[in-house]
Amino acid sequence: MCAMPRIADPQNYCGAIYDAWNRLVQYGDASGTWYYRYDGLNRRVGKKSNLDGATWRHYYYNDQWQCLEERTENPVPPYGLRAYPSHRYVWGLRYVDDLILRQRDVTSDGTIDETLYALQDANFNVVARRRYCRTLRLRRLRQGKRPQRQFHGQRQRPLQR
């Protein structure tokens, strides 16, 4: 067990337990405790907290280490892994961190309720998420005698090149 000050609240401590391969397997503070599992490639494949019904969340990856979907276990009978994902991720081809969108089943009923599109900076860091893609559609507007400029979305801001 390793005790350390919390980053957001240095007056209080949190506890962490690491396994023999230096992977975080348990983390706890005043708000709860989280448990983590890993596969042989050191990918985190499971997470459980005492806050969400003590069920494991399972992560599934492709060969590029991109998480494709997350599934949770049923906290009530019939126990076991749910047949549908709670989260799905779509990745682009430009780079390993090129996240296109994340879909989420907010109500845990097997239907996707939320789709968020990732907007990234030049280093593929996600800097914003957009709920709808329609604002990204391109359209052209003529502006007086100036050369034709491209605009996107309803706010009519010029495209950044």
Ligand SMILES: [Ca+2]
């Ligand atoms: Ca749903």
